[in-house]
Amino acid sequence: MIASRQPLPLGRASLLGLAGTLAFLGLWAAIAHSGLVQHLFLPTPIEVTRRFLTLLTTPFAGGTLTAHLVSSVQRFLSGYLLAALVGVPLGLMMGWSRLLDDIVTPVFDALRFIAPIAWVPFAALWFGTGVGGPILIIFAGAFPPCLINAYRGARYVDPRLMEAAAMLGTPGYRVVTEVMLPAALPSIVAGLRISAGLGWQSLVGAELIVASTGVGYMMVQAQGAVSTTTVMVGMIAIGLFGVAVDTTLRLIETRIRIHLGHA
Template sequence: MIASRQPLPLHRSLALGAIGTLAFLGFWAFLARSGLVSPLFLPGPVAVAERFATLTERPFAGGTLPAHVASSLQRFLIGYLLAAAVGVPLGLMMGWSRLLDDIVTPIFDALRFIAPIAWVPFAALWFGTGIGGPILIIFAGAFPPCLINAYRGARYVDARLLEAAEMLGTPGHRMIAEVLLPAALPSIVAGLRISAGLGWQSLVGAELIVASTGVGYMMVQAQGAVSTATVMVGMVAIGLIGVVIDVALRALETRLRRHHG
């Protein structure tokens, strides 16, 4: 029988993470200096760090790195919040109403298997390089987890709570807002965390094609200029922002799970 995995103490977890990071950076630096790969295509960590510092002050592809990051975050927040605003209430209502569930599920099941990047041609045709295209693609990536987790949370609400609310004559909108939503909140937050990751990945894919600003756009322009260090700076920025978003939502999820038992 396999023993259950126990969480490591915080200091040990941080130490192991630091060891892994240093090992990765060391291997990267060794590979860059070995001559096996041209520095033009694989700059070392120091060169990328220097380029990162330069881009925070010197514009590239129409803006500095903070300006491109701000543009990407603006698109992400609009698309992500729109997906949550539509997906969570719709998922709760589908979990509560069998009729609505039967109406929406066939359409949703057909659409959710379409990869967000497949919407790029439509986004380019409908919106060009405006803000609407990336928002559509982010919505396509972030919407399904919001709906699915809200739906599951509503379906697994204790039946006694629903029966008690129905006996008291609770109207439908109050049933969703005051019974289903609080009970399904941990599941909803878990879905929002997954949704944020998919939405952020979808944004970068969208900016590679249908945007004129943003981190993804900066990377495409750097590719054309054969500036590998700039491309890697964009990748680092994308990863760091993704980690910050995930850590914030993970902390919220942990807090809610403790509160709700």
């Protein structure tokens, strides 16, 4: 029998995380200084850090790093919120209505296996380099987890709660909002967390092709200028924002589970 994994104390977990980060940076610096890779293509961590600080105040490809990141975040939030506003209610309704489930599922199952990047040609044709293209691609990446997790949460609601609400003559919309939604909330938040990661990754892929601002666009321009440090700065900015979003949603998910556990 395999013992369940116990969470490490916060202080110890932080120290282990710091040790892993330092080991990674040390390995990176060692390879950069060894000459195994040309310096042009693998700058040292210190050089990338200096470039990061420089780009905070010095424009590159039409804007500073902060300006490009703000542009990316605005696109991400637009597509992500649209996916959540459509996917979560639709998933709940599909879990509640067998008829709607049978109507939507075949189309959804066909579309959800299309990679978000596959929508890039259509986005370029329909929207050019405007904001609509990246939003479409973000939506394509973020929508499926929102719907699937809301649907699963709705399907696993205790049937006795649904039956009790029906016996009391509760209207359908109140069954969804007052019975099904609270019970499915942990699953919904877990889906939003997955959705955020996929949406952010989809955005960066879109900006590499169909955008004229943003971190992805900045990286493409840096590639053309053979500025490896700028490319790596863009990657670091993408990773840091992604970690911030995931950490925030993880905390929300934990709070909800604790609250429901004590309810």
